[in-house]
Amino acid sequence: MKEIRIHGRGGQGSVTAAELLAVAAFEDGKYSQAFPFFGVERRGAPVTAFTRLSDKKIRLRSQIYEPDYVIVQDATLVSAVDVTAGLKPDGIVIVNSEKSAEDVGLNAGIDVRTIDATGIALEIIGRPIVNTTLLGAFAGATGEISIESIKQSVLARFPGKIGEVNVQAAEKAYQLMAATERKPHKKTRARKKEAARESYEKIPTAAIGKPGTSEVTETGDWRIFYPEFDMEQCTRCGKCFENCPDAAIIERTLRGKEADEARKRAEELEKAGKIKKAAVKKAHIQYELDPTYCKGCGICANECPIQGIKMKLEEK
Amino acid sequence: MLEIMEGSHAIALAVKAARPNVVSAYPITPQTHIVEDISQLIADGDLNAQYVKVESEHSAMSVCIGASATGARTYTATTSQGLALMHEVLFNAAGMRLPIVMTVANRALSAPLSIWNDHQDSISERDSGWIQIYAEDNTEASDLTIQAYRIAEDSRIQVPVMVCMDGYTLTHTYEPVELLEQDLVDDFLPPYRPTDFLSVYDPKSFGMFADPNYYTEFRYQNHRALEAAKAVIPEISTEFGEVFDRDYGGLIEEYRCDDAEYVLMAMGSVVGTLKDTVDDLRDDGVRAGAIKLRSYRPFPADEVRSALAGVEAVGILDKNISLGFEGALFTDVKASLYHDDNAPKAFGFIAGLGGRDIPKRIFVKMFDCIRDDKKIAKSEFFDLRTQILDFQEV
Numbered sequence: 001m002k003e004i005r006i007h008g009r010g011g012q013g014s015v016t017a018a019e020l021l022a023v024a025a026f027e028d029g030k031y032s033q034a035f036p037f038f039g040v041e042r043r044g045a046p047v048t049a050f051t052r053l054s055d056k057k058i059r060l061r062s063q064i065y066e067p068d069y070v071i072v073q074d075a076t077l078v079s080a081v082d083v084t085a086g087l088k089p090d091g092i093v094i095v096n097s098e099k100s101a102e103d104v105g106l107n108a109g110i111d112v113r114t115i116d117a118t119g120i121a122l123e124i125i126g127r128p129i130v131n132t133t134l135l136g137a138f139a140g141a142t143g144e145i146s147i148e149s150i151k152q153s154v155l156a157r158f159p160g161k162i163g164e165v166n167v168q169a170a171e172k173a174y175q176l177m178a179a180t181e182r183k184p185h186k187k188t189r190a191r192k193k194e195a196a197r198e199s200y201e202k203i204p205t206a207a208i209g210k211p212g213t214s215e216v217t218e219t220g221d222w223r224i225f226y227p228e229f230d231m232e233q234c235t236r237c238g239k240c241f242e243n244c245p246d247a248a249i250i251e252r253t254l255r256g257k258e259a260d261e262a263r264k265r266a267e268e269l270e271k272a273g274k275i276k277k278a279a280v281k282k283a284h285i286q287y288e289l290d291p292t293y294c295k296g297c298g299i300c301a302n303e304c305p306i307q308g309i310k311m312k313l314e315e316k
Numbered sequence: 317m318l319e320i321m322e323g324s325h326a327i328a329l330a331v332k333a334a335r336p337n338v339v340s341a342y343p344i345t346p347q348t349h350i351v352e353d354i355s356q357l358i359a360d361g362d363l364n365a366q367y368v369k370v371e372s373e374h375s376a377m378s379v380c381i382g383a384s385a386t387g388a389r390t391y392t393a394t395t396s397q398g399l400a401l402m403h404e405v406l407f408n409a410a411g412m413r414l415p416i417v418m419t420v421a422n423r424a425l426s427a428p429l430s431i432w433n434d435h436q437d438s439i440s441e442r443d444s445g446w447i448q449i450y451a452e453d454n455t456e457a458s459d460l461t462i463q464a465y466r467i468a469e470d471s472r473i474q475v476p477v478m479v480c481m482d483g484y485t486l487t488h489t490y491e492p493v494e495l496l497e498q499d500l501v502d503d504f505l506p507p508y509r510p511t512d513f514l515s516v517y518d519p520k521s522f523g524m525f526a527d528p529n530y531y532t533e534f535r536y537q538n539h540r541a542l543e544a545a546k547a548v549i550p551e552i553s554t555e556f557g558e559v560f561d562r563d564y565g566g567l568i569e570e571y572r573c574d575d576a577e578y579v580l581m582a583m584g585s586v587v588g589t590l591k592d593t594v595d596d597l598r599d600d601g602v603r604a605g606a607i608k609l610r611s612y613r614p615f616p617a618d619e620v621r622s623a624l625a626g627v628e629a630v631g632i633l634d635k636n637i638s639l640g641f642e643g644a645l646f647t648d649v650k651a652s653l654y655h656d657d658n659a660p661k662a663f664g665f666i667a668g669l670g671g672r673d674i675p676k677r678i679f680v681k682m683f684d685c686i687r688d689d690k691k692i693a694k695s696e697f698f699d700l701r702t703q704i705l706d707f708q709e710v
Contacts, residue, residue, distance in 0.1 A: 019322070022490045026320040034490040038431070057492075059453075059588030061485055062675035202706035207428030 001054040002144055003064040007083050008073035009222055010045045013131035017071070018049035020135055020153045025053045027149035033058045045222065046081055053144060067091060069142055071134050073117075076221055078105050090185050094137050094177075096130050111183040113141050115173055118224070118313075124169040125162075128224050128313070136170030140177025147174045214293075219246055223296035225311040229287050232269060233308040236282035240300035240309060248294035252286045259284040318492040323454040323481065324349030326493040327393070327419055328356075330461035332363045333501040334417075337388035340368040340379035344398040345431050346483035347421040351393055373398035377405040377416075384414035385522045387513035389465065392416065395483055396423035399437045403444070409476045410445025410538060412523045415468030415508070416476040417461065418446075422584065423483040424670040432671020433483040435583065439612070439636040439644045445538045447477040447545055448612040450583040455494045456564055457481040459556065462501055466552045469508050473548055475541045480612075482585040484671070494562060504559050542614045549611055567616035569608040570623050572598060576605025578686055579624065579660075581649065582633040583609045586674050590633075593679040604683055609645065617652035624653065629661040629686040635668040642666075661689065667698040674699075 004021060008014030015036040022034035033052040039045055050064045066086040075097035077083060084093060084106060096117040097104050106112050115137045117130035125132075132154050139147045150170055155163040229240075241249045254262050266283035269275045301309040321329075327350045331339070339358070341351040357363040368379045373394050380390040394402060399420060409416050420438045424430035438448055447467060451457035457479060464477040481487060512520060526534055550566025557563025571591050573579060582590055587608040597604040607623055607630075609616070624630055634643020641647070646664030653659035663686050668674045678699060 019490045023320050026318075026492060031492060032320065032490070035485065036488055038484070060592050060676070061585045061588045063673045065675065200703045203704050 001052055001056075001058070001060075002068045003066070004051040004053070004069045004071065004138075005064050005067040006049045006051070006071045006073065007077050007081055008047050008049070008131070009077070010047050012047075012073045013129055014047045014049045014073055016157070017073070017131035017135055018051045020132070020150070020157060021051040021138070021145065022053075023153035023156070024135070024139075024145045024149035025051075027152055028146055030054060031056060031058050033060075037063060046077060069138065069144070070094070071138060072096060073130055073134060074224075075099070075104055080221060084110055092141055094134060094141055096134060109186040111185065113137070113177060113180050115176060117169075117173060120169050120172055122313070124172065125165045132166040133169040133173045136173035137177045139170075140174040141180060147171065150174075214246070218292050219295040220248075220290075220292045223291075223294060223314055225296040225298060226291070226294060226314050227289060227296075227298070227300050227309045228312050229289070230308040230310070231286060232265075233275060233279075233306055234287065235276065235279050235306060235308075236285045236287075237305060239303045239305060241287060243299050243303045244294075245297065245299060246293045246295060248290040248292075249300060250288045250290050252288055254284040254286060262286070317495050317497075319495050320490055320492050322349060323457065323486040323489050323491070323493075324421075325353050326454045326458040327461060327481070327487075328353030330458040330496055331391050332357050333496045333498055334391070334462055334465050334505060335363075335389065335502075335507070336365050336391040336417075338366050338368060338380065338383035338390045339392065340370055340376045340383070340390070341392045341394065342370055342373045342376050342398060344373070344395055346423060346433075346487045347393045347395045347398070347419070349487060350419060350421065354391075373401040374405060377402040377409060377418075380416045380418075381405060381409050381412065381414055384409070384416050385412065385514045387508065387510050387515075389469075389508045390414075390416050391418070393419035393421065395421040396425055396431075396437045399441060400425060403441065406441055406444035406446060406476075408523055411534065413474040413538070413541070414476060415465070415474060415510075417464045417468055418476065418478050419457075419461065420478050420480045421483040421487045422480055430670040431483075433485050434635040434669045434671070435480070436636045436669070438478055438480045441478070442613060442644065445475065445542070447473075447475055447542060447549075447614065448480055449477065449549070449610055450480045450612060451486065452585055452587045452608060454481075454486055454489065454491055455562070457486060458493055458496060459560065459562055459564070462496060462505055463549075463552050463556050465505055465508075466556075467545060467548055469510075470548055470552070471511075472544050473541050475538070475545065480584065485585045494560075496560070500559055504556065545611075546614045546616060546618075549614075564610065566619075567609075567611040567614075568619045568623060569610060571606040571608065573605035573607065573623055573627075575603055577603040577628040578631075578683055579605040579607055579627050579629075580631045580633060580679060580682055580686075581607040581609060581620075581645065583612065583645065584635070586633070586635070586668060589674060589676055590679050593676045593683070596676065597680070597683060602683065602687070612645075615648050615652070617648075620649055620652045621656055621659075624660050625658070627660040629663065629689065631663045631665055631682045631686045633665050633667060633674075633682070635666075637666050637669070661686070663696075665696060665698040672699055 006014045018034040022032035025032040031054045037048045070093045072095040092111045095114045097114045098116040101112040101114050117133040118128050120133045121130045135150050139145050139150050151167045154166050241251050262283040266280040298311050301311050358367045370376045376392050380392050384390045424434045425436050460479045468477045553566050590606045594604045594606045632646045634645050
């Protein structure tokens with residue numbers, strides 16, 4: 001039996017990836033099992049999904065603690081989650097990253113393969129949905145599942161054009177990965193168990209929580225895109241500020257010299273016919289991003305009545 | 317024929333094969349995919365049934381009761397808080413002897429809020445008069461859905477049936493499932509033809525008043541029906557096996573129990589992990605065995621007693637607890653063994669509450685515990701994280 005653990009963030013299709021792997025393995029004539037572990041069901045929050053492959057019927061129902069393979073859909077998870085926990089000595093870790101295997105921050109003794117799945121997905125699919133690309137990479141790196149079956153399972157789930165571009169992305173990743181070589185497993189002393197991240201804080205008698213947990217959870221880690229504000233065009237309607245689900249847009253009132261400068265600049269723009277008069281009056285109001293909490297959901301860009309907010313891919 | 321799909325989808329297809337006339341349900345995690353898929357089948361014209369949208373589970377069950385009383389085959393599904401909200405009307409469904417079939421996607425109860433799996437929801441409806449059968453995998457859950465209608469509609473029974481399957485662990489798991497061929501299902505499960513049903517041409521009253529001269533006798537009849545189900549469930553399972561070539565063996569399933577010295581008992585999907593553990597221990601020379609309890613109500617006391625004959629010690633896993641006493645299965649197993657002079661030592665284990673995973677090593681630890689004859693007077697919380705407790709012993 002082979003066991004695969006997929007780490008991703010809510011909305012990245014980790015659960016779908018686990019399911020498609022199971023379907024592809026079944027197409028290959030194997031028994032398979034795929035299941036999720038949901039934490040909080042929110043876009044961007046860390047998610048784990050599991051797939052088992054076997055020649056025999058699978059009865060085991062527990063989660064996977066000693067995976068043969070790990071797929072990491074988002075390189076930022078490497079610092080947030082112990083993605084290699086329990087990895088078998090000759091296991092392979094596939095990480096979505098434009099960096100080299102040595103630079104993603106995992107132990108040198110582990111066979112790590114990186115692939116710029118986000119780049120491939122953006123180029124071919126046009127969206128940063130990387131799960132199908134990584135499935136191609138998995139087939140190429142491990143040979144556990146045929147790329148034909150991966151393609152079939154993708155097309156069955158996503159018929160038509162969307163399926164076809166996903167298949168192309170998977171194929172490209174497959175070719176890139178098939179060219180990589182098995183890195184001989186190096187025994188390192190450093191693979192000792194990481195200190196448990198579990199919190200031993202005592203719990204109260206009843207399930208009564210403390211306030212302010214949204215301050216503790218730094219949802220900025222979840223971001224793939226970030227909003228860029230066009231403050232020259234901005235009418236200061238405040239819709240972005242009102243609609244931000246994480247209060248990650250800061251409304252700042254400029255004072256003194258700063259305010260004067262902003263007004264002067266706005267007046268010039270108005271004279272040139274570039275902005276409306278209403279914007280000049282509120283030129284002293286500025287909207288800024290709070291990168292600690294902005295999870296890149298894009299609601300602000302969607303709500304902006306003048307399309308003055310553009311979502312830009314963040315360099316990671 | 318095997319096909320790979322999500323457990324919830326397998327249930328939707330099984331419901332479709334059973335040809336219900338009325339489906340009424342309220343969506344709740346982790347049951348949602350089942351009723352979404354069924355409403356899609358109905359909307360696409362693949363299932364000719366009426367889907368009644370309601371504002372709560374209490375109403376969903378009430379719709380099923382009304383529809384079933386007119387002679388319609390009815391289906392609903394729920395879990396956790398939804399099942400708890402149905403509590404009042406569950407007794408009506410059973411007391412009116414209506415053969416409703418319901419999937420319970422087992423989940424913990426609040427508070428604290430948990431969307432994850434344990435058996436507290438259905439165990440807490442123990443005395444509602446419903447039959448409760450627990451599935452180990454998605455093929456069994458799908459097959460049970462068909463068998464449940466045969467059991468519920470059997471003229472010797474006429475009691476509603478809950479098919480219990482673990483939330484997430486089964487409902488959200490993709491795995492190969494044996495498909496139910498429609499022509500075979502049609503032969504196995506003929507249309508529902510009750511002798512009593514609501515009709516304007518032959519008026520009757522369902523669920524009427526019973527004064528103290530009668531109430532006991534109606535409860536007795538309901539009880540007798542569940543007792544009778546002890547024979548009917550295996551009978552229908554055998555018949556299902558003849559038609560579909562898959563026989564689950566009735567009220568309990570014994571796994572490598574023939575010469576077993578040490579046996580663990582459990583319900584639901586965790587039995588798969590338990591069977592793998594038993595194989596490992598057998599490889600190490602331990603005479604281990606497992607009992608899967610399929611039917612919780614009626615409780616198969618005789619079958620449990622005979623399966624445990626000659627066994628040194630038995631451990632009972634409860635994914636529930638009757639607070640202030642012990643796990644529900646543990647109580648029932650001990651009661652079943654009470655008059656048996658050669659009864660094995662019995663140990664109770666509470667584990668796997670609110671979605672806490674039960675890996676093989678936990679079962680190994682349980683076997684170690686019963687083999688060492690560790691003294692446990694009451695059910696023991698087996699996977700407790702004592703580090704986070706700040707507890708004052710009274």
